[in-house]
Amino acid sequence: MVSSNAGQAQKHPYQQSVEDLVAAFATHAHRGLTEDEARARLSRYGRNELASEKPIPKWKKFLAQFQNVLVILLLVATAISAGIWLLERESAWPYEAIAIFAVVLLNAVMGYIQESRAEEAVAALRQMSAAQAKVIRDGKQRSIDAAELVPGDIIVIEEGDTVPADARVIHSAALQTAEAALTGESLPVAKDTLAITEDAELGDRHNMVFSGTHVTFGRGHATVVATAMQTQMGHIAGLLEQAAAEVTPLQKELAHIGKLLGVIVVVIAAIMIATIMIVEHVTGFAAIFDVLILGVALAVAAIPEGLPAVTTAVLSIGVQRMARRHAIVRRLPAVETLGSADVIASDKTGTLTKNEMTVRVVVTASGRVTMGGSGYSPEGEVRQDGNGAPEAISGALRIELERALAVADRANNAVLFERDGRWMVQGDPTEGALIVAARKAGLEAEALDARFKRIGEVPFSSARKLMTTVHTDAHKHEHLLIFTKGAPDLLLGRCSHELVGEETRPLTADRRAAIATANEELAGDALRSIGVAYRSLPVDALSADEVDERIEQDLVFAGLIGMIDPPRPEAGEAVARAETAGIRPIMITGDHPTTAAVIATQLGIIKETRAINGAELEKMTDEALDQAVREVSVYARVSPEHKLRIVQALQRGGAVVAMTGDGVNDAPALKTADIGIAMGITGTDVSREAADMVLADDNFASIVAAVEEGRAIFSNIQKFLRYLLSSNIGEVLTMFFGVVLADIIGLKPEGQTIVLPVLATQLLWINLVTDGAPALALGVDPPGENVMRTPPRPQGEGVITPEMWFGILFVGVIMAVGTLLVLDASLPGGFIEGSGSMRYAQTMAFTTLVLFSVFTVFNARSDEQSAFIGMFTNKWLWGSLLLAILLQAAVVYVPFLQQAFSTVALRWEDWLFCMLVASSVLWLRELSKLVTRIRNPRGATRKAAPISA
Incomplete structure (x- = not known):
């Protein structure tokens, strides 16, 4: 039984009255639990998390590193080599077997470490995007990790939230939840507070909300009755298997390349082995083993064994780097898609602007009042028409100002509070700004709370663009007050009268036109406008089931409130960087078209103040919209449904679209967009679940930064692919032509069947040890200067382009x-x-070969740009090259390693000769790049053409 989590209630929570339930869970409906009690219960019941699968033991993860076919082949070679040593005993130790096994073991250790780091990165990102819950504790509403909820907590839920635990509803304002995940019910379920006397199935418990379901409409308060595995979701947790590890298109392509190389080399090796065994009449176990080891050597030379580990490491490091720039990637394919994005469709409020709304103007029937101050501090002068002292506001204007701001303060769900000397808002920033304005005008929260008690609410919806609350009036017990705020043009249509001083007068056509003109003037000053209105009803004229949008009629218009949300200082620069990178920024907002156009012009999104509004968009055919999206970059007064149409129209035109969103109804557009970007601060749980990426700071500049990081990650992957594949191709060609041309180059002494130019153990050393660190260092190369000066990568373009293949083969031949x-x-x-x-x-x-790989690192950073540009920007690269040379010196001079890898000590002039020959790959590749730049002078930067809207 659910109540067993609390151990106090005798009935199911849905069968109890609100008062009995609150008492049973030893909590308070308005103050909630104390922090001390919450901590005690958290210790008693544990964290509010579903039991996860048992972690895979470390030893199993380590053994998994040996499941690769090539690794198994190498282990077999180790066993054969050890067997031959046991039969022939030509040396004191089976050095070749030890060397092969040691390198394979080292590869396994490196793979295990990289995998562990990738898992840690994913875990850290999960923690960064952990679910939050709004809870009332010690009488104050605040946000906490959902995992810290305990039975008895009072939670606040509203449209867009994911319910964080099973809870009994104790207050409902048109609350509705989607419970399809639990009950299969496709339609949202309305919730109320009435107790259910008889036993009820899950889908009939209309006074309960369940963990994991979504709030689709309204808001409410609920008492947590079950957490973690005691919830209904916990009861069926066995059905909720963890998602399989995501394989990105890039990883699939790399796997395909690896398999292709493997097949080619297996065919070459098979032909060579068969030819040698037939032509040379190979006999004897040791001779046959030498020939077979050639096949292993060719496989080792061709297949970049470190590729999976390096790819995983680079992706995980890159995603963490993006997180440090406030972009949390939820789905790995987004990293690749970012490089192809050519449109960013962004909300205005909070993304392109600071989301620190400040009321500047209140316009009523008797005049205009301006307000000073900034942010959420309730300080600032209040003046009539910008002149005079605050006390000069009197008479009818003072009455209208106080009435308008009282409506704005009460029809409001935000909370204004001070913490560590800083004023902050929990909830919608627009609503917070209205509360701040009311405090500046002298309206105190305690007095308003005492006079106006809320008894009902019609929540804001994106379709209506209005919010209404119902209150009792302690000064007039026989009346109820209806307070409404919302979009002025829509609100005005619901009004029949206007407040003028203490009187209400019929709203004439002239006054409607004057209010509309005042609204346009506010928009022209880049102010966002909110209309406020009210009405009075007899106390017995409204029952609980009649509190819906039907009451938003015959309202008395109280005034316009103009507020500003200034553009973020960094947004203009981010817009310019996006356009330089060939990315077109688009603004989509619910604000007034004039306001939107002014802000867009200030940011450089458009050159002329042109915008399409939702009403125009509604009338457009798909064909007309397809044409419009090519030219128009500002869309105002649009609904989330319009967002979806805009995204689809852009995609039909071939654009790769990144789209921002924060509301429940934004989810379809976020899913449809190539990259869905949810807001981390103001976004709803539903929008975050639908998104590929979450902005931790809701900042447009972070989107552009994420694009830069995404491009850099992809570029770095191409860099280490150039490096690894060039080295591997060079090794394959060395082995192949070394055996084919053995007689010509003096490689076949008398008495031996076959001699390899480079031993299999030596190739293993190059691929798994000396090449590994430089490849990883290339994977963390800082973004190049041109990364945001080039157009987006064509969608569907392979990770290895024809130009890259030419460079890889060119370098391989030189090596x-x-x-x-x-x-x-x-x-x-x-x-x-x-x-x-x-x-x-x-x-x-x-x-x-090792030194060739060292010089090839510099070539690998670009197919066109000189290796000497930005040569010293990556300290890790130089450190990795020093490490590679030191390791090679160890193999050449340390006696035990000499035995293991069949090397001898070299003189300094030998090293100089090897280095001079190896450096040829740098100079010859530089020459080929110079030819490329001369033939295609714009190709080196591929500068994006300016974008006009």
């Missing part, structure tokens, strides 16, 4: 030719006469 020349010069015979031993020659070739 192979250079390595084989060094090998030839180190051996007797061949094109270049040498005098070294086979082991010396292989050490020289091995070292040359």
Whole structure:
């Protein structure tokens, strides 16, 4: 039974009256629990979290690193090599077997560490986007982590929230929830506070709200009766399996490339092995093993073993870097899609503006009042027409001002409070600004609370653009007061009278026109306007079930309130950066068209104050809208449904759209957009669930920063792919032509079946050890100067472009030719006469390949830009190269490693020769890039064309 969580209620919570339930859970309907009691209950009942699957033991995660086919193949090679050593005992230790196994083990350790870091990154991001709950404790409403809720807490829920726990409704203002996840009921369920006497099925418990369901309309208060596994969602938690690890299109493409390379090399290796065994008449177990090890060596050379670990690491590090810039990625494909986004459709309020609304003007029938101050501090001068002292406001204007602000303060769900000397608002910033204005005018919360007790509410909805509350009046017990605020043009249509001093006068056509003109003037000053109105009803004229939008008729218009939400200082620069990057910013807002156009002009989104409003958009056909979205960048007075149409029209025109949203009804547009971006501060739980990305600071500049980071991540992935694949192609060509041309370059001494130019263990060392750190360092390369000066990446373009393949093959050929020349010069015979031993020659070739990889790192940063631009911006890259050279020196000079990797000590002139040959890849690639830039002078920057709206 649900009540077992509290251990006090004898009946099901839905069967108890509100008073009995509150008493049973030892809480208070208005003050809630104390913080001390909440902490005690949290200790007793535990956190409000569903039991998760048992974590996979670390040893299992480590063993999983050995499940790769190539790794298994290498382990088999290790076993064979150890077996041959046991039979022949030609050395004191099975050095080759030990070396292969040690490198495989090191690869497993590196993979395990990278995987662990990626998991930690995901866990950290989950924590950053943890669900929040509004709770009343010690008589004050505040926001806490939903996991900290306890039975007895009084929670506040409203449209767009996800219900954080099972709770009994104790106050409902047209509250409705979507419970399809639990009951299968497709329509929202209306909630009330009435007790249910008989047993009721889940779907019939109209006074309960359940964890995991969504509030679709209205607002209410509820007492938490069950948390964690005691909730209805907890009872069916076994059905809620954790989502499988997400595989992005990029990762799929990389897997495909890996498989393609594997197939090609397997075919080459099979042909070579068969040819050698037939032509050379290979016999004997050791000789056969040497030939088979060639196949392993080719596989090792071709397949970039470190690619999955580096890709995972780069994505996780990049996503964390985006989080530090206030963009929390919820779905990994968004990282890739950001690089292709060419339209950002943004809300205005709070995203392009500061979301610190401040009332500047109140216009009533008798005049105009201006207010000073800024932000949410209730301080600032109140003047008539901007002149005179505050006390000069008197007579009819004073009455109208106080009445208008009293309506705005009462038809309001925000909370104004002071914390650490700073005034803050919990709730909608617009509503907060109205409360601040009322305090500046001398209206105190205590007096208003004492006089006007709220008994009903018709919540704001995006369709009506109005909110209404019903109050008793302690001064006039025989009357109820209806207070309404909302969009002036819609509110005016519900009004029949106007307040003039103490009187109410019929609203004439001339006065309606004058109010509309005043509203336009406010919009022209970039002020957002709110209309306020009221009406009085006999106390017995309205029953509880009649508190709906029908009461929003025959209202008395009290005035217009103009407030400003100034543009964010950084928004204009962000808009300019977006346009330079080939991204078109679009403003979509519910504000007045003139206000929207003025702000958009100030930010540089449009050059002329042109906007389409919702009414015009409603009349447009899809074809007309398709044409309009190509030209118009400001949409005002639009509904969430209009947002969806705008997104679809942009997409039909081939745009890749990033769309912001915060409300419940924004969810369809967020899902339809290529990148749905929810607001982290003002956004609803529903919108955040539908989004691919959440803005922790609701700031447009953070979207542009996220695009920059997304482009940088993709660019870095291309950099380390150039690097790894170039090295691998170079190794494959070295192995292939080294065996094919063995006689010509003096690689085939008498008495041996086959000699490899570079040993399999040495290739393993290059791929898994010396190449790994530089590849990872390329993955965290800082964004280049041109990353936001180029147009978006074409949608569907592969991660490896034809230009990249040319560069990879070009570098691979240079590496192979250079390595084989060094090998030839180190051996007797061949094109270049040498005098070294086979082991010396292989050490020289091995070292040359490593140094080729070192120089290739600089080439890999771009297919067009010189390697010397920004050469010293990545300290990790230089550190990784130093590490690679030190590791190679260890293999060449440490006796045990010499035995394991069949190397000999080199002289300093040997190193110099290897380095001079290896540096050729840098100079020759620079020459090819110069040719590319000469042939295509704009290709290096691919500067985006200016965008006009």
